[in-house]
Amino acid sequence: MKSIIGESIPRVDGWEKVTGKTKYPSDFYMDNMLYLKIVRATQVHALIKSIDISTVEKIEDVYIFTAKDVKENNFGNIIKDQPVFCDKKVRFYGEPIAMVAAPTKALASYAAEKIKIEYEALPIVEDATKALDGKSPDLHRNGNLLDELHYENRHIDKGFENSKLILEDVFNAPMIDHVYMETESGVSYMDEDGKLTVLVGTQNAFHDQREISHALGIPIEKVRVKGLVTGGGFGGKDGNTVQIYLALATLKTGRPAKLIFSREESLVTSYKRHPAKVYIKMGFGEDGKIKAFEGKVYFDTGAYAALGPAVLGLGTEHFIGPYEIENVKLDGYLVYTNKPPASAMRGFGAPQVLFATETLINRAAKKLGIDPIDIRIKNALEVEKQGPFGQRMKHSVGIKEALQKIKESDLWRQRAENGDKNTAYGIAAGFLSCGMGAGIYDGAKVKIQKKGQRYLVSIGTVEIGQGSLTAYTQMAAEALNVSTDRIDVIYADTKKTFDCGSVAASRTTYIIGKAIIEASKNLNESEKDYAIGEAVFPESCKRDIGIGLPHMMYTFLANAVKMHINPLTGEITLLDIVAATEAGKIINPSGLAGQIQGGIGQGIGYALMENMNFKNGQLQQKNLSTYLIPTTMDVCSIESLTVDSYEKSGPFGAKGAAEVGTVAIAPAITGGLIDKWDLCINKLPISREEIVKQLTEKGIIKEYIG
Numbered sequence: 001m002k003s004i005i006g007e008s009i010p011r012v013d014g015w016e017k018v019t020g021k022t023k024y025p026s027d028f029y030m031d032n033m034l035y036l037k038i039v040r041a042t043q044v045h046a047l048i049k050s051i052d053i054s055t056v057e058k059i060e061d062v063y064i065f066t067a068k069d070v071k072e073n074n075f076g077n078i079i080k081d082q083p084v085f086c087d088k089k090v091r092f093y094g095e096p097i098a099m100v101a102a103p104t105k106a107l108a109s110y111a112a113e114k115i116k117i118e119y120e121a122l123p124i125v126e127d128a129t130k131a132l133d134g135k136s137p138d139l140h141r142n143g144n145l146l147d148e149l150h151y152e153n154r155h156i157d158k159g160f161e162n163s164k165l166i167l168e169d170v171f172n173a174p175m176i177d178h179v180y181m182e183t184e185s186g187v188s189y190m191d192e193d194g195k196l197t198v199l200v201g202t203q204n205a206f207h208d209q210r211e212i213s214h215a216l217g218i219p220i221e222k223v224r225v226k227g228l229v230t231g232g233g234f235g236g237k238d239g240n241t242v243q244i245y246l247a248l249a250t251l252k253t254g255r256p257a258k259l260i261f262s263r264e265e266s267l268v269t270s271y272k273r274h275p276a277k278v279y280i281k282m283g284f285g286e287d288g289k290i291k292a293f294e295g296k297v298y299f300d301t302g303a304y305a306a307l308g309p310a311v312l313g314l315g316t317e318h319f320i321g322p323y324e325i326e327n328v329k330l331d332g333y334l335v336y337t338n339k340p341p342a343s344a345m346r347g348f349g350a351p352q353v354l355f356a357t358e359t360l361i362n363r364a365a366k367k368l369g370i371d372p373i374d375i376r377i378k379n380a381l382e383v384e385k386q387g388p389f390g391q392r393m394k395h396s397v398g399i400k401e402a403l404q405k406i407k408e409s410d411l412w413r414q415r416a417e418n419g420d421k422n423t424a425y426g427i428a429a430g431f432l433s434c435g436m437g438a439g440i441y442d443g444a445k446v447k448i449q450k451k452g453q454r455y456l457v458s459i460g461t462v463e464i465g466q467g468s469l470t471a472y473t474q475m476a477a478e479a480l481n482v483s484t485d486r487i488d489v490i491y492a493d494t495k496k497t498f499d500c501g502s503v504a505a506s507r508t509t510y511i512i513g514k515a516i517i518e519a520s521k522n523l524n525e526s527e528k529d530y531a532i533g534e535a536v537f538p539e540s541c542k543r544d545i546g547i548g549l550p551h552m553m554y555t556f557l558a559n560a561v562k563m564h565i566n567p568l569t570g571e572i573t574l575l576d577i578v579a580a581t582e583a584g585k586i587i588n589p590s591g592l593a594g595q596i597q598g599g600i601g602q603g604i605g606y607a608l609m610e611n612m613n614f615k616n617g618q619l620q621q622k623n624l625s626t627y628l629i630p631t632t633m634d635v636c637s638i639e640s641l642t643v644d645s646y647e648k649s650g651p652f653g654a655k656g657a658a659e660v661g662t663v664a665i666a667p668a669i670t671g672g673l674i675d676k677w678d679l680c681i682n683k684l685p686i687s688r689e690e691i692v693k694q695l696t697e698k699g700i701i702k703e704y705i706g
Contacts, residue, residue, distance in 0.1 A: 001481055001483070004477060004478055005475070005478050007474070008589045009474060011591070012469050012470050012473050012489075013463065023229070024228060025182070025186045025199055025200055025230070026182060026260050029258070030187065030189055030258075032255050033255065034063070034102060034255050034258070035104060035107075036100070036246070036259040037102075038096045038245065039098040039099060040093075040096060040269065041090040041094060043090050043093065043119045044090070044617030045089075045338045046119035046120055046122050047090075047119065047120040047122065048086060048090060048097065048119060049119060050117070051097065051098060052115065052118075053098070055114040055115075055116075056100060056111045056114050061103055063249070063252065064100055064115070065098060065245075065248055065252065066087065066099075067083065067084065067085040067087035068087075069248060070085060070216065070244075071216055071217025073085065073215070074215070075214070075215055075244060076305055076306065077238070079309070081140065082303075082305070085097055092303040093340075094268045095269070098112075098115055099245055099248075099249070100112045100115070101257060122137060123136070123137050124338050125338050126337055126338060127300075128298045128299070128300035128333075128335040129277055131336065132144060132145055132335060139303065140336055145336075146308060147333075147334040149313060149330075149332040149546045151316070151329070151330045151389060152328065152329045152330070156292055156327045156328070158292075158327065159283055159292025159293075159327030160291070160294075160327075162285070162292075163284055164284060165283070165284040165368060166282070167282050168280060168281035168282070169360065169680070169682055170682060171277075171280065171355060171683065172277055173275060173351070173352040173606075174612060175272045175273060176272065176273045176345070177266070177267055177270070177610070177627065178233070178235065178271070179629050180230075180231055180236060180237070182201060182230065182231025182232060183262070184201065184237065184241035184242050184260070184265075185200070185201055185258075186199055186243065186258075188246035188249065189250055189255075190250060195223065195224040196212070196222060196250060197225075197226065198225045198243055198247055199226050200225065200226070200228065200242060200243055201228060201231065201233070201237055201241075201464075202225070202230065202233075202238075202243065202462060203230075203233045203235070203238040203464060203502055204238055204462070204503065205462065205493065206225070206460060206499040207238075207239075207502065209494045215248075216247060216251055218251070223247070223494070224493070224494050225243070226492065226493045227462035227492030229463055230463070230464040232465050233462075233464035233503065234602070235271070235346055236270055236343070238271075238344045238504050239344075241261070242261070245259055267627055268340065268622055272302065272340055273342060273347075274308065274311055274315075275299075275342070275352075275612075276300065276315070276349075278295070278298075278352060278353055280295045280296075286368065288364065288368055288378050288379070290325045290361075291327065293325045293327070293328045293329070294329045294330075295319045295356075296331040296332075297315060297319065297333070297352070298335055299311060299312055299332070299335065299342070300337050300339065301334050301335060301336060301337075301342050302337060302338075302339040302340050302341040303336065303337070303339065303341055305341075307343040308334050308342060309546075309547055310348070310547050311342070312349065313332075313546035313547045315332065315352060315353050316353075317388050317433070317551065318350040318354060318388065318432070319332075319353040319357065320357065321354060321357045321358065322380060322399045322429055322430065322556055324380075324381050324385045344504060346658075347663050348659065351603065351606060351662055354428070354430050354663050358428040358430070358667030358671070359670045359682075361376065362426070372427045372675065373406060373558075376427075377404070381556075383396070389550035391550045391552060395553045395554070395648075396582065396584055396645045396646065397554075397582075399431065401580075401582060402556055402557060402580035402581065402582050402643050403580070405641045405643065406559075406560045409578045409639070411425070411560050411562050411576050411577075412425065412427075412578070414562065422564055422566065423564055423575070424562075424563055424672035424676035424677075425561070426667075426672030426673070427558065427560045427668055427671050429557065430557050430558075430559075430660060431555065431556045431557065431663070432506060432554060432555055432557075432659050432663060434537075434551070434553040434656040435506075435537040435551060436505050438550060438552070442505075442507060442511060442536055442537045443501075443534055444459065444461070444501070444512050444515040445499075445500070445515060446459050446512065446518075446532065447530055447531075448519045448523050448533075450523065455476065455482065455486055455487050455488070457473075457490075458489075458496065459472065459489065459490075459516075460491065460492060460498045461501070461503050461508045462492040464503055466503075467591040467594065468508050469489050470588055471587045471588055471591060472512060472513070473489060475516050475517065475651055479521070480520050500512060500515075506555065506660070507656055508656070509651070509654055509656055509658075510537070510650050510654060510656050511535050511537065513650070513651025513652070515534060517651055518534060518535060519531050537552075537553070538552060553649075555656060555657050557660045557663070558579070559664040560578045561574060561669055561671075562574075562575045562577075565673070565676070567695050567700060569692065570688030570695075571688055572669065572686065572691075574636040576637055577636060577639070578638075580641040580642070581661075582642070583642070583654070583657035584645050584650050585645065585654050586642055592642065595657055596660075599659065599661020599662040600665045601635045602630075602662050603661070603663070604634060604669075606662070606665075606684060606685070607666035607669045607684060609629070609685050610685060611685050612627070673686075673691065677694075677698065678698075
């Protein structure tokens with residue numbers, strides 16, 4: 001049979017999705033079902049003096065739940081520092097204090113409003129750097145510094161002494177929301193085997209199972225979680241959202257339950273991307289060689305840890321960019337504040353730091369008179385060169401090739417001929433690690449059952465819109481040498497599939513693909529009608545740096561943008577974008593293009609419009625009329641190019657590529673402002689007022705208005 005690896009086959013779940021047949025968690029209804037409503041804190045930081053439920057207790061067929069109904073009142077991916085229900089102290093606006101269940105949504109909402117909570121307000125901590133000044137109140141018993149990471153390599157002072165050009169600045173990246181199309185939602189019930197069952201939009205059904213078992217104090221084998229087709233995740237559904245609350249209601253009442261967050265609840269209370277303050281200093285030789293890099297970043301993790309410690313590690317690891325730099329000093333801090341918890345979001349700390357690093361490299365190119373692509377090629381990583389934390393690059397490294405593809409693109413060639421004084425061109429590069437990291441088991445098992453002429457692939461990860469089911473189908477069909485229409489996939493069911501870990505870290509194509517190949521090989525050699533395959537990421541070098549650090553495999557990307565700037569208003573209109581990605585052998589080119597284009601779309605929002613503003617600790621953008629995200633009118637044509645590459649350790653030569661699309665477009669846009677007018681943009685989203693201010697100071701606007 002002809003190989004289907006590298007072919008853009010249609011998505012195997014596409015027809016049911018476009019015809020509306022696919023059932024998402026919010027689509028499920030059951031007889032005798034209860035509707036849940038969470039009672040949320042109306043204070044930002046406060047002691048809880050009393051919770052009055054007396055009025056609600058009199059309402060027939062309404063159930064009330066508080067901290068006393070939970071066996072272990074805590075949860076968390078890494079540190080279990082977040083309560084299921086607050087019973088003593090509130091640490092962010094909208095934090096759950098109680099929950100009601102009722103046979104109708106209207107009654108649930110009515111009853112929730114009747115619960116009265118008395119507070120004693122406490123001082124609010126909003127700024128991560130001020131949280132560490134010794135004057136702010138401690139939000140947790142061990143203070144406001146949750147974690148820190150430090151790394152130094154070679155002689156940083158000597159590196160700066162040998163530099164021709166030294167640049168330094170402070171950058172600010174905002175807190176933003178994932179804004180998945182489907183908000184957090186799920187349904188729970190007791191199944192025919194007496195198992196407490198939760199159907200949910202999630203990124204890790206097996207972690208949910210463990211969290212429910214822990215919080216409710218019931219044996220893990222009595223809990224079943226099934227991850228359904230999920231309407232977007234991007235990291236925001238990697239952790240408890242509705243799962244424990246659903247399980248609690250069904251456990252206590254024996255009835256099915258349903259919980260869907262409103263868009264306001266999702267915006268105000270769900271996991272976010274970490275805001276960051278980034279201090280950076282770089283030294284360059286006359287030829288553009290980076291001689292020294294000193295960086296310090298403060299990640300604001302909000303009220304609770306969630307996946308913050310891992311974000312700190314990965315963000316600090318990616319600080320220097322996809323370059324080999326001899327003299328490096330890095331300091332990272334993870335800080336508690338009175339904001340909603342920040343956790344995983346596509347890029348996982350890299351977009352914040354690379355905004356600063358890539359912007360400074362563009363400034364250096366401008367000042368040194370070097371093409372901004374050439375300065376990157378001069379410093380770019382290669383195989384066997386030293387990576388971010390001193391590890392040797394043993395996998396495929398295609399950042400130079402990606403940059404060269406951009407340089408040869410029509411878009412970048414137009415730059416040399418540009419005669420329009422309002423058109424600008426920008427470039428930035430980036431990379432993102434694949435897998436959970438060193439010392440962390442990252443395996444998967446796949447069970448292939450042979451039924452006549454069909455094959456059932458059983459895996460534990462979830463389809464969250466990234467197209468993994470199609471990639472798995474292609475790889476299974478290739479490994480078994482059959483057509484794709486003979487492959488069926490079941491996934492993310494703690495009763496029927498193996499624990500494959502989280503859909504995160506750009507890992508699932510790589511790790512599940514390897515497990516599918518192993519299972520297929522074992523099936524061909526077995527007399528049984530099924531076989532199991534296991535896979536784990538290659539052993540990484542182990543250093544005492546931080547959680548899972550350093551990674552040993554990365555995906556690389558370069559972005560170029562053509563844009564129009566109105567100097568009188570500061571408005572930026574994107575005209576064309578080219579992205580070049582090195583992700584090993586591409587399993588499904590159209591699938592990769594969708595991932596890169598979607599990531600760039602999110603990066604455009606990060607660069608130009610998305611921002612969560614807080615006033616006295618309360619979010620000001622509580623709906624999608626005030627929290628703005630890009631529409632099709634804001635996203636221009638995006639050409640997706642790929643580097644012809646092969647990762648020898650990967651399934652059919654593949655690496656992961658789901659997240660890397662987000663990391664470089666913001667500094668590519670600021671790079672256009674540097675390349676055209678040498679503007680200094682230090683804060684996202686890019687302010688139109690700041691553009692006009694700087695153009696006025698440079699006398700450029702005067703040229704337009706005479």
